[in-house]
Each structure stands twice: as C-alpha cells, then as structure tokens.
Amino acid sequence: MGDFINIFIRSAFIENMILAYFLGMCSFLAVSKSLKTAFGLGLAVIFVLGITMPINWLINEYLLVSFEVEFLRFIVFIAVIASMVQLVEMVVEKFSPSLYAALGIFLPLITVNCAILGGSLFMVSREYNLSESVAFGLGGGFGWFLAIIAIAAIRERIRYSNVPPALRGLGMAFLLTGLMGLAFLSLSGIDPAVFGGWSPAK
Amino acid sequence: MATSTEAKVAEKEPLFGKKEKALLTDPLLDNNPITIQVLGVCSALAVTSLIYPSLVMAVAVVFVCAFSSLATSILRNTIPKAVRLIVQLVIIATLVTLVNEALKAINYPVYKQLSVYIGLIITNCIVMGRLEAFAMANKPWRSFLDGIGNGLGYGLILVVVGAVREIFGKGSLFAGSGIAMNIIGAGPQYWIDTATAGQWGNTFFGWYANNNLMVMSVAAMFVIAVLIWIQRSRNPKLVDIS
Numbered sequence: 001m002g003d004f005i006n007i008f009i010r011s012a013f014i015e016n017m018i019l020a021y022f023l024g025m026c027s028f029l030a031v032s033k034s035l036k037t038a039f040g041l042g043l044a045v046i047f048v049l050g051i052t053m054p055i056n057w058l059i060n061e062y063l064l065v066s067f068e069v070e071f072l073r074f075i076v077f078i079a080v081i082a083s084m085v086q087l088v089e090m091v092v093e094k095f096s097p098s099l100y101a102a103l104g105i106f107l108p109l110i111t112v113n114c115a116i117l118g119g120s121l122f123m124v125s126r127e128y129n130l131s132e133s134v135a136f137g138l139g140g141g142f143g144w145f146l147a148i149i150a151i152a153a154i155r156e157r158i159r160y161s162n163v164p165p166a167l168r169g170l171g172m173a174f175l176l177t178g179l180m181g182l183a184f185l186s187l188s189g190i191d192p193a194v195f196g197g198w199s200p201a202k
Numbered sequence: 203m204a205t206s207t208e209a210k211v212a213e214k215e216p217l218f219g220k221k222e223k224a225l226l227t228d229p230l231l232d233n234n235p236i237t238i239q240v241l242g243v244c245s246a247l248a249v250t251s252l253i254y255p256s257l258v259m260a261v262a263v264v265f266v267c268a269f270s271s272l273a274t275s276i277l278r279n280t281i282p283k284a285v286r287l288i289v290q291l292v293i294i295a296t297l298v299t300l301v302n303e304a305l306k307a308i309n310y311p312v313y314k315q316l317s318v319y320i321g322l323i324i325t326n327c328i329v330m331g332r333l334e335a336f337a338m339a340n341k342p343w344r345s346f347l348d349g350i351g352n353g354l355g356y357g358l359i360l361v362v363v364g365a366v367r368e369i370f371g372k373g374s375l376f377a378g379s380g381i382a383m384n385i386i387g388a389g390p391q392y393w394i395d396t397a398t399a400g401q402w403g404n405t406f407f408g409w410y411a412n413n414n415l416m417v418m419s420v421a422a423m424f425v426i427a428v429l430i431w432i433q434r435s436r437n438p439k440l441v442d443i444s
Contacts, residue, residue, distance in 0.1 A: 019418045019420075020419065021248055021419070022243070022244055022247040022248050022321070022422075023244055023421065024242060024244060025243040025244045025247065026236075026240065026242065026243055026244055026327045029240050029243065029396050030240065041384055063257070063366075071299060071302075071303060071443075072299075073321075074298055074299050074302070074321050074324055075292065075295040075296065075299065078291050078295050078324055079291075079292075081290075082287070082288060082291060111287070111291075112325045112327060112330055113325065114322050114325045114326070115243035116323060116325075117321065117324060117325050118244075118318055118322055121317075121318035121321045121322070122318055125317060125318060164431075165434075165438070165441050166430075166431050166433075166434035166435040166441060167427070167431050167434075167437070168441060170237075170240060171431050171434065172427075173429040174424075174426050174427035174430065175423065175424065175427045176421050177423050178420045178421075178422075178423030178424045178427065181419070181420035181423065182420050184420070185420070
C-alpha cells in the first residue's frame with residue numbers, strides 16, 4: 001500500500017505528465033481555452049489511463065515478453081488503446097448518457113493523446129509491477145487533470161490582460177506552462193519515501 | 203499551337219513545379235507545424251536539451267511522416283472511411299517500429315537517451331494530422347513531398363531549440379556525437395585548443411558558467427514562446443485573436 005500511494009504522489013506531482021515530460025501537449029494546448037471543456041477532457045484522461053495501463057501490463061507480461069515478440073509492442077499497445085477508448089465510449093454512452101454528453105468529442109480524441117501511450121511505454125521501461133502500474137496510471141491521469149484545469153483557469157483570466165499582440169493565445173500558453181513547470185519543480189524536493197518504504201533507485 | 207498544348211501538358215503534371223516547391227517550403231516558416239498549427243508539441247520539447255538527439259529525432263520524424271503519407275496516399279481509395287484511423291495508426295506504428303529497431307542497432311546511447319519519445323512518434327499529431335488533412339485527398343508524389351516538408355518544419359524548430367538550449371545550458375554543440383565542440387563553455391575543447399591558444403584562448407573561451415535552467419525541460423517552453431513571439435511580430439497576419 002505504501003508503494004501505491006508513493007507512486008501515485010510521484011506521478012501526480014513530482015513527475016507530472018505535462019509539466020515534467022510534456023506528454024499530451026497537443027490536446028493540452030488546444031482544449032485549455034475554457035475551464036469546462038478542460039474539466040471533461042481531464043476526467044476522460046484519468047479514466048482511460050487507469051484502464052489501459054493494467055491491460056497493457058498484462059499483455060506485455062504474458063504475451064509479448066513470454067513469446068519474445070517485444071518489437072510488436074508499439075502496434076499492440078496502440079491497438080489496445082484505440083479499442084479500449086472505443087469500448088469505454090460505448091459503455092459510457094449506454095450507462096451514463098449525461099457523462100457521455102459531457103465528455104463529448106474528447107473521448108475519441110484521447111486515442112492520439114501522447115500521455116496514454118507514453119504512460120504505457122514508461123511503465124515498461126521502468127519495470128513496474130501490476131499494482132504499481134495501476135497507481136502510475138491513476139496518478140499520472142490525476143496530475144494531467146490538475147495541470148489542464150490550472151492552465152485553463154489562468155488562460156480564462158489572462159484574456160482580459162494587456163498582452164503584446166504577438167504573444168496572445170499560443171505564445172502566452174507556452175510561457176504559462178513553462179512557469180507552472182518551474183513551480184512544480186519545487187515539489188521535487190519531497191522525499192516519496194515518507195509515504196512508504198520504497199525510495200527511487202538513483 | 204503545338205507549343206501551347208505542350209506547355210499545357212507540362213503544366214498539368216510537373217514533377218517538381220512551383221506547387222511542389224511550396225509543399226516543401228511552406229511548413230518551414232509560415233505554416234510551421236509546431237509554432238502555427240500547434241501539432242506535435244508533445245515529443246518536441248522533452249528531447250531538445252542537446253542538439254544531437256534533436257537531430258536524430260528530426261530525421262526519424264521526417265522518415266515516418268514522408269513514408270506514412272506515401273503509403274496512405276497509395277491506399278487512400280481502398281481504405282473504408284469507418285476504419286481509416288486504425289489503418290493509419292497501423293501504418294505509422296509499423297514505420298515507427300522500423301525506426302526504433304534501426305536506431306537501437308545503429309546508435310544505442312542515443313536510443314537510450316530518446317527512450318519512450320521515439321515510440322511516441324506514433325501519437326505525434328503532425329503525422330496523423332497530415333495523413334487526415336492531406337494524404338487522404340492527394341496523389342502519392344505530392345503527399346510524399348508534403349510529408350517531407352512538414353517533417354522538416356518540425357525538425358527545424360527542434361534543432362533551433364536544441365541548439366539554443368545546448369549552447370546556454372552546456373556551452374557546447376553536438377555533445378555526444380563525433381563532432382562535439384565547445385562554443386563558450388569549459389571542458390574538453392574540440393573547437394579550439396586552449397593549451398596552445400594561451401591567454402587569448404582563456405579570455406575568450408571556457409569562461410561560461412553552465413546555466414542549469416536551460417537543461418531543464420521547462421526551458422524548451424520559454425524558447426518556443428520566444429520563437430513564436432519573433433515569428434508573429436515579423437508577420438502580424440499570424441497573430442491569433444482569440
């Protein structure tokens with residue numbers, strides 16, 4: 001349990017998907033213009049990351065590694081992600097039409113969000129076990145959610161400020177993300193071992 | 203009469219005319235995938251702390267972009283609309299797997315350095331975006347050029363950001379490759395030998411204290427923001443009003 005909380009906090013705050021690794025920047029910049037849509041996309045990302053990560057772990061461990069076909073990893077992972085997104089979309093539409101309407105177009109867009117595939121690839125290269133990869137998926141998704149909500153709120157406010165014309169919109173979004181990344185760097189002083197016995201092997 | 207029909211035929215399908223040239227050069231500046239279309243930013247930022255991995259990444263993206271456009275364009279009339287995204291993803295994933303295995307065999311240290319970001323070319327929005335917007339509706343040769351052009355536009359930004367970050371972060375250029383050289387930083391000097399240059403060399407080279415901020419990934423955000431600022435100040439038509 002200590003490991004679980006530990007990895008959750010590491011991936012949500014210290015090694016934030018957006019602010020430390022820049023995964024999912026495209027949809028992050030495109031959808032962070034209003035707080036409401038950012039909220040929907042953030043929820044969808046948590047959902048899909050939390051589901052695809054354990055599935056990809058099982059497939060990687062019991063199919064790819066045991067049959068020694070690791071070079072198929074990219075194709076298999078992206079196929080799993082695309083079909084899981086499709087499945088999640090159908091399930092959500094059937095059982096919760098209101099959530100489906102709220103997520104709208106963002107669910108299918110998640111297939112090409114680098115954060116999802118990046119999460120699965122990081123999971124393999126860091127050699128997480130099953131429970132660790134669940135924690136990494138949920139924590140990474142939560143960090144992504146947190147970052148997009150924060151930037152969307154700032155961007156809604158900054159529309160009323162007097163920004164140099166050439167920096168309006170995209171330029172300002174880049175600067176803000178950079179500044180937020182700097183702020184999040186200060187969290188790297190936290191020792192995750194406080195939350196459990198495990199500490200990073202560095 | 204004969205000459206005009208000849209000219210018409212030539213105009214119809216020139217192998218490398220004005221339009222084809224525009225396909226290659228437009229994405230470099232005024233329609234740059236990163237600074238104007240905001241595509242493919244994900245993998246652009248994390249690999250640019252040194253110029254050499256950025257170059258490798260740029261070459262990989264040009265390759266994947268060009269050949270996936272070519273393949274999709276050849277298949278465009280046979281792909282059913284409902285499954286086109288999956289087909290495109292499979293084409294891209296196959297090419298990326300090729301690049302990944304080739305890089306692992308040729309240059310293992312750079313492969314380690316780029317880690318997951320080579321795999322993330324699959325979800326690089328530039329590749330998907332060009333397939334959807336261009337290759338599905340155009341002939342193979344033009345799609346191929348469009349793919350190269352957009353790959354180069356992406357590579358240009360990557361190399362510029364990589365160069366700025368490496369010069370100010372480490373004071374060197376091309377660190378890690380065979381032609382590594384120091385520009386202003388201290389350390390092994392390839393560009394000029396300070397031992398023989400004497401006092402003159404010590405005055406002009408090796409005085410720079412490395413700025414660790416530029417090595418951190420957040421610096422890429424600031425460098426790209428400045429690039430956008432410069433580009434949009436020069437061409438006010440590009441300013442986004444929203």
